Amino acid sequence: MKFDPEILKKLSINNKRLIARIISTVESESDLAIQILKELYINTGTAYRIGITGPPGAGKSTLTNQLTKHLLALDKSVAIIAVDPTSPFSGGALLGDRVRMNDIGMLDKVYIRSVATRGSLGGLSKKTIDIADVLDAAGFDYIIFETVGVGQSELDIAKIADTTVVTLVPESGDSIQAMKAGLMEIADVFVLNKCDRPEADKAYSSLQATLHLRNFSVEVWQPPVLKTKALLNEGIVELVDNIEKHRKFCYENSSCNKKRKKYFKERIINIVELLVKKEISDGSSKLINDSLNNVVSGNLSPYKLAEEVLLNYKSSNK
């Protein structure tokens, strides 16, 4: 496929076939992918990115569906990226998608995409971020990242989301303890889902108490705790309201900006690494192959060979 920048002009939320094609190209990490991502970046920045995370069984998919319906009712368009750390042992993502497809997937202003993060650099795939940029450039108002499995993605999602919603269930009264720093720090909004359960009040108080131990400051966003029953569609309006509150807060306070700068710095370095990797695979393949037997036999340290490769790479650019 030769790249014609004109094609990006046709990218819109209504052109799902083109969206799918561009995403597939972008996923390939080819030179073309890099070219496309460079070109379309100028059209990004309008989509608001929401992350939905939390332990398995907390109702993340249901919450995502209800949230999407509410946003649609407000005449917004929504893209959902289901991030699957791909346990080879679970078919969670596929099943989840199928259920969802019947519900909202066929609607005009909705686009759903699963991303398997297996084998990628970092828990949350670089691909996820690139795909979000494609959907952003296409013009979606909201992009929802939903983590499907368990793992690193749960925490990484906070890096790329403007608002991170952490979903918990009441029975995790003690599991709240267990979650400790990790989730407490990334949440912009807590959702206590399945609040028809008897332990709901206790879990709510316990969560509030934990949050009150944190540092208070008007310049730092204080994450609210919302009670929802996603299956019954209760509490979703409040969720949308609180997401918007957080959005407004970040618009007015620079404290949120720090997180974004840090994220972009990481992203840029990751891209540089990708570019170097590509160039090395092309240019230093012979050098590596020639010395590989020495490494496999334990006679040459991979670290020493890596240094040689790097020197070779640098000198080839002189």
Next chain:
Amino acid sequence: MKFDPEILKKLSINNKRLIARIISTVESESDLAIQILKELYINTGTAYRIGITGPPGAGKSTLTNQLTKHLLALDKSVAIIAVDPTSPFSGGALLGDRVRMNDIGMLDKVYIRSVATRGSLGGLSKKTIDIADVLDAAGFDYIIFETVGVGQSELDIAKIADTTVVTLVPESGDSIQAMKAGLMEIADVFVLNKCDRPEADKAYSSLQATLHLRNFSVEVWQPPVLKTKALLNEGIVELVDNIEKHRKFCYENSSCNKKRKKYFKERIINIVELLVKKEISDGSSKLINDSLNNVVSGNLSPYKLAEEVLLNYKSSNK
């Protein structure tokens, strides 16, 4: 800590404090870490590396413990690396370690280390490999990698293990179907654990049948299926025997070598990336910081900035 190469001479399986200190240094990915890893590589290559993988609840920890005891009875030393993809939602690793510590952890010829892979490049941490090299250089006869959670590590472990043991339980009669290519391809030995369960025979036949669909060739290892009851210590002798058979097979057949070459190639490129990242963080920090606002505001593509950073990096080495 200044590095004195002499200290590596003191590294031995009996010097657990030094092992722990060197591992901690190596985990830091500092310049010192790279120096140490370069130096000690020449002493690696004697430890045999076994990977124990499989779905949660298959009894991987119990199997690892029993396997370790059998190897100890054969007068071998064993290092266990528990690889935890670190869901922030589970305390599995810690608990597992504590149980194990009471059982075998205090024995002279055993060393146990947990590795959290969170935030690392790739599902299985680069750290895991570096730690294995330290333990190899210390002189352990066997290194067992045991995955604790669910995720990418399950598959990655096959890359770094000489023999990969995939553990299943009988009730996964249909889950065997679900596992498809992923696990089938990485297994050198299958263990059907908890074989006192009624579904055991059915699961065994089903697994055998699936394996027979594969390509047969004398040059390619055919993974055996073993029945065990790890809790009762039944079938462990056969497991050790089959691991040794696989070891012998790989010693005599070059087909196993291909996998190792591929792995080392990946590893070398990963190290080059790490080195580049270090140098860029030092040398291009100003360039990135100066342009970061333009990226955050959506006016400059991170891909364009990354290219500039790379050019800057190359020209600074001219």
